[in-house]
Amino acid sequence: MPLIKQKTQSYIFIETWMIKDLNLSGNELLCYAILYNYRELNSVSNISIKTIMGMLNCKISEAHDILLSLDDKEEIAINIDVFNKDKEIYYTINL
Numbered sequence: 566m567p568l569i570k571q572k573t574q575s576y577i578f579i580e581t582w583m584i585k586d587l588n589l590s591g592n593e594l595l596c597y598a599i600l601y602n603y604r605e606l607n608s609v610s611n612i613s614i615k616t617i618m619g620m621l622n623c624k625i626s627e628a629h630d631i632l633l634s635l636d637d638k639e640e641i642a643i644n645i646d647v648f649n650k651d652k653e654i655y656y657t658i659n660l
Contacts, residue, residue, distance in 0.1 A: 596635060
C-alpha cells in the first residue's frame with residue numbers, strides 16, 4: 566500500500582494596500598505578504614531566508630535578491646543575530 570502525503574493548507578492574505586500603497590507586485594508582493602502574515606497570524610516577527618525560499622519555491626539567490634529589493638525600498642528590516650560565532654539573518658516588515 567503506497568503512502569499518501571497529506572497536504573497542509575495555509576493561506577497568505579494579500580491586502581489591497583500592499584499593492585496600491587507599497588506598489589509591490591510579483592514575488593516582492595508575495596514575500597512581503599508572507600512576512601506580514603507570519604507577524605499578524607503567528608506572532609512571529611522574524612523569518613529566515615530558508616522559510617522565504619520554501620514559501621516562494623525559489624533558489625536562495627532569488628530570495629536574497631527579493632529581500633534586498635524590499636530592504637532598499639525600506640519595506641522590511643534585516644536583523645542579524647550572533648550566537649556562539651554563528652550568524653543568523655532574519656527578516657521582518659517595517660510598520
